[in-house]
Amino acid sequence: MTARPIDEPHRASSNLELLFDLTFVVAVAAVTEQFAHMIADGHAGAGVLPFLQVFFAIWWAWMNFTWFASSYDTDDVTYRILTMVQMAGVLLLAAGVPAAADHGDYLLITSGYLVMRLGLISLWLRAGIEDPASRRTAFRYAIGIGALQLGWFGRLYLADTGASDGVLLVAFIVLAILELSVPLWAERPRATHWHPHHIAERYGLFTIILLGEAVLAASNAVRRAVEETDVNAELFAVAGCGLVILFASWWLYFLHPAGPRLEDRRDRSYRWGYGHYGLFAALAALGAGLEVAVEQTSHELHLSPTGASYAVAVPAASFIALLWGVHRSIADPSKAHLGTALAGIVILLALPLATPAIGSVADLALTAATCVGVVAVASWNARR
Template sequence: MSARPIDEPHRTSSPLELLFDLTFVVAVASVTAQLAHSIAGGHGLAGLVPFLQVFFAIWWAWMNFTWFASSYDTDDVAYRLLTMVQMAGVLTLAAGVPAATGHADYRIVTLGYVIMRIGLVAQWLRAGLEDRARRRTALRYAACISLVTLGWVLRFLIAETGAFPWFSGLPSFIILDVLELAVPLWAERTRATNWHPHHIAERYGLFTIILLGESVLAASRGVEGALETGEIRAPLVVIAGCGLVLLFALWWLYFLVEAGEGLSDRRHRSYLWGYGHYGIFAALAALGAGLEVAVEQSGHGVAASPSALGYAVAIPAGLYLVALWAVHALVTTEPVIHPAAVLGCVTLILSLPLATPRIGVAAVVAAIAAGCVLLVAVTIMTAAVGARAGARRQAPQPVSSGES
């Protein structure tokens, strides 16, 4: 198991990585469905914290596998079998999502997370044994991941006994999350791993598409729920259609930047770029839940108020745009999406739910989609104007007859 070169040509996602991602489709679908259930029941804020906690576990497990694979994807028998162990952990975690988000029962989620970490630690130990140049880095990863995983197990055991309630609550969760995020920063202080910038950019793009697909799936579930009444109403058509337009616009904005080149030139910003995607990914998952309930309420009543449904779509969309602009700015010389345009669009989106009692949920979703489409159009036109101006500056100037 030797480190793969950072400039390997034509490095793309392997079939095993794509298979691995399918397990996360199940996990994300489960956590999104539970958030949608909370929103529909009128207690979306109460369901938000469990959603963010479980989604962090999903996202962090995917992150760890992705960056390790970018450095050490040998694709031999041992690598494949240990990847299968991690896949089993993801599916176990997904099975425990309803209990975790609905009843604060994290037994199955914790078990799934531990299984994933066992597979990952084994991979790092193998890398430490076989890659002498980065042995210290690999062993640091293995030791730190094991210690933090032990912390999650102790948190669960203490919660079961009822002792030290503060340690089993949100504060301990935040502390352990910070420790998880600090592991790569500390482990790579000795020597950095050989991650491939274009491979990483592609992997993040693929996971973004997975989350957009989950939002489409969630909206489809909402359509099924709305059609239980046996009627196809105008609000249903408007919300479903505009939801698709909204997701397409968000996809368009994400892929305006080819992040591989930027990561190659700015490898020191990879941590901020990678960690910043938690906001993008979580916002997309939450947006799917909001669209699902917005579509569903067009067919029959839900406990949530119209304003709450408007915010369930507007807030994730706004957070996505802010996080996307911040992540793009880390790897580009000049911002592709102008900050003023992002600020204006986000301000519009977040103010629209205030009008929900008067214009309805369908009109609010349509206006949010229109705002994002306008942002895409402004960005494209601004880029075109800038390209023409750059071409004129680079064009040779004609020489006058007097100068000749």
């Protein structure tokens, strides 16, 4: 296990990486579904923090393996088995999402996270043993990741002793910051040999997974509506608008290829990579919001029409804002792109206020039209 070259030609995601991603489909689906239920029950505010916490565990585990694989993917028997161990951890984490959302019980999620991390620690130890040039970096990763697992189980102990939600939240924030700091500390002796175009492709694939989850969430809501009520024009209109919003999100994300920019500015990779947490969370939340929008066409929800509109508008606006920030981290800032993003964000956040007057369907149609407008202007700016 030695570092792969950073300029390896035609580097692409392996079949194993694609299989690995499929396990995250289950985890993302579980957390999106639970968040959608919280929104529909009128508890969106109470559901945001658990959603962001669970999604952080999912994203961080995926991200750590992705960057490791970009540097050390040997695709031999040991590597494949340890990857399978991490996949098992993802499935265990996904199984614990309902308990965390309903009862605040994070035991199963933390256990699944531990299994994932044990697989990654083993890979880093192997890299440290077999690649002398990067030994200090690899061992630092193994030590940092291992030590933090004690902290996560310490947080479970605090919960068992009756600690307040505020204390548990502070503990989570501290541990999350320490997790994010491990790569910064570990790579001081020597940076890992990640491949810029491979990393850009991996992030693009995870973006497509999240968009697919949003399609699945909305499709499931449509299926339930069809089974329980008569099909109506409102249902088709909401589903169509949701598809347009998701397609516009895909268009915007892939408008500017990240690979060449990461190749030129490797020193900005942390800001680009870490910025995707909010970006990915916004896409997952958008899926939950679209599911609620479809549910509203056939059910009486414990949520006002304005609240249902904001369930779509806030994630969509957040996605545009965070996408601009992520793009800016590796590219020269553009006033034209900033103006387009700001205009789209302001319109998206203002539209739900008109819902009582124009109705939910019309509001969603205007939201979709706004997203299309942002795509059109951003594409024109990019061509210029």
